[in-house]
Amino acid sequence: MAAITTALLLSACGDKAPADSAAAPAATAGKGELNLYTTREPGLVQPLLDAFTAETGIKVNTVMLRDGLTERLAAEGERSPADVLMTADTGRLLDVVEAGHTQAIDSAVLTAAIPAHLRSADGQWFALSLRDRVVYADKDLDLSGFTYEDLADEKWKGRVCIRSGQHPYNTSLFAAMIAHNGAQATESWLSAVKGNLARKAAGGDRDVARDILAGICDIGIANAYYVGRMKNAEEGSEQRAWGDAIQVVRPVFAADNGGTHVNISGAAVARHAPNRDNAVKLLEYLVGEQAQSLYARANYEYPVRAGVELDPVVASFGAMNIDPLPLAEVVANRKLASELVDKVGFDN
Known part of the structure; x- marks a missing residue:
C-alpha cells in the first residue's frame, strides 16, 4: 500500500x-x-x-x-x-x-x-x-458563513478573481445556481459577479491563488484539490507560496438548504x-x-x-456539506448557463 x-x-x-x-x-x-x-x-x-x-x-x-x-x-x-x-x-x-x-x-x-x-x-x-468548488481568500480575511450568492455583493467590487465562465468547472456551478435560484436571478448574479472582478475572467484555478498573493484580488472561486497540491508543494517553490497566501472557505447555496457545489x-x-x-x-x-x-x-x-x-490539508478545510441537488439536474442546466455567460459578457 x-x-x-x-x-x-x-x-x-x-x-x-x-x-x-x-x-x-x-x-x-x-x-x-x-x-x-x-x-x-x-x-x-x-x-x-x-x-x-x-x-x-x-x-x-x-x-x-x-x-x-x-x-x-x-x-x-x-x-x-x-x-x-x-x-x-x-x-x-x-x-x-x-x-x-x-x-x-x-x-x-x-x-x-x-x-x-x-x-x-x-x-x-x-x-x-x-471536486468541491470553493472560495480561495486572502489568509487574513474573516469569511465565516459565506455563500455563493455573496460573490455578487458590492463590497467585493474589484476584489474577485475567477477563470473563464465558459470553463466546465464554472458552467457546472452556474448551472447549479440556476437550479436553485432560477435563470433570471442567476443572470443578475452573473452580471453582479462580473462587476466585482478584479481582472478579466481567465487563466486557471491556481492563478486565483497567485493573484491573491500578488494583491490583485482578495477572493476567488476555484477547486479545493488544487490547494492540496499547492500547500504540499516543495518549501520555497512558487506554488507553495501561492498556497500559503490563501485560506479555503467552503461556500453553500443560500437557497433551498443548499450545500457546497461539487x-x-x-x-x-x-x-x-x-x-x-x-x-x-x-x-x-x-x-x-x-x-x-x-x-x-x-x-x-x-x-x-x-x-x-x-489528506491533512483537505481535512483542515473542515466538514463539507455537499449540495444535495441531483447532479443530473445540474447538467440539465449547462447549456442555459453557458448562454447566460455569453449574454452578460462574463469573459469579455
Whole structure:
C-alpha cells in the first residue's frame, strides 16, 4: 500500500496529458483484461489502475482522450472495444449516457459506497471522487458563513478573481445556481459577479491563488484539490507560496438548504463492453477503501465513500456539506448557463 501511495503522489504532480491515443485495443474479450476510455489526466488515474491490476491480475488497456469521447464511441458503434468510460466532469459523463453509449449496472457494492445523489438511479453512471468548488481568500480575511450568492455583493467590487465562465468547472456551478435560484436571478448574479472582478475572467484555478498573493484580488472561486497540491508543494517553490497566501472557505447555496457545489470524476460501463464483468470489477475496486484513500491522500480529491481519511490539508478545510441537488439536474442546466455567460459578457 505504501509503495502504491508513493507512486501516485509522484505521478499526480504532472498536469499535462499526452496526445490522444489514436489506436484502440482490439474489441475481442479477454479473460484477464479490460479496455478503458478516459479523459482524466494520466498522472491521476494510471497509478490507480496499476493498483487494480496488482490486486486482481486484470490488465487495463487505456485510451486517453482529451475530447471527442462521445463522437468516438458513435463512430465505433457495436464494434467499440471500450469497457469502461471515465471522465473528470459530470456533464461529459452524462453526455455519453444520454447518447446511449452506456449500460445499466446493478451492483450492491457501488450502491452501498456511493450516495444516491452521486449516481444514477438506473445504474448508468457512478461518481468516484468529488471536486468541491470553493472560495480561495486572502489568509487574513474573516469569511465565516459565506455563500455563493455573496460573490455578487458590492463590497467585493474589484476584489474577485475567477477563470473563464465558459470553463466546465464554472458552467457546472452556474448551472447549479440556476437550479436553485432560477435563470433570471442567476443572470443578475452573473452580471453582479462580473462587476466585482478584479481582472478579466481567465487563466486557471491556481492563478486565483497567485493573484491573491500578488494583491490583485482578495477572493476567488476555484477547486479545493488544487490547494492540496499547492500547500504540499516543495518549501520555497512558487506554488507553495501561492498556497500559503490563501485560506479555503467552503461556500453553500443560500437557497433551498443548499450545500457546497461539487463536480465529479466518474465512470460508466460501455454499452457494448466485451469485458463487462471485468469492467464492473474495476468500478467496484475504485470505490473500495484502498482506492478511495488514494483519491483522497494523493489526488487531494474528496472521496465518495464515507469514513475515508483525508489528506491533512483537505481535512483542515473542515466538514463539507455537499449540495444535495441531483447532479443530473445540474447538467440539465449547462447549456442555459453557458448562454447566460455569453449574454452578460462574463469573459469579455
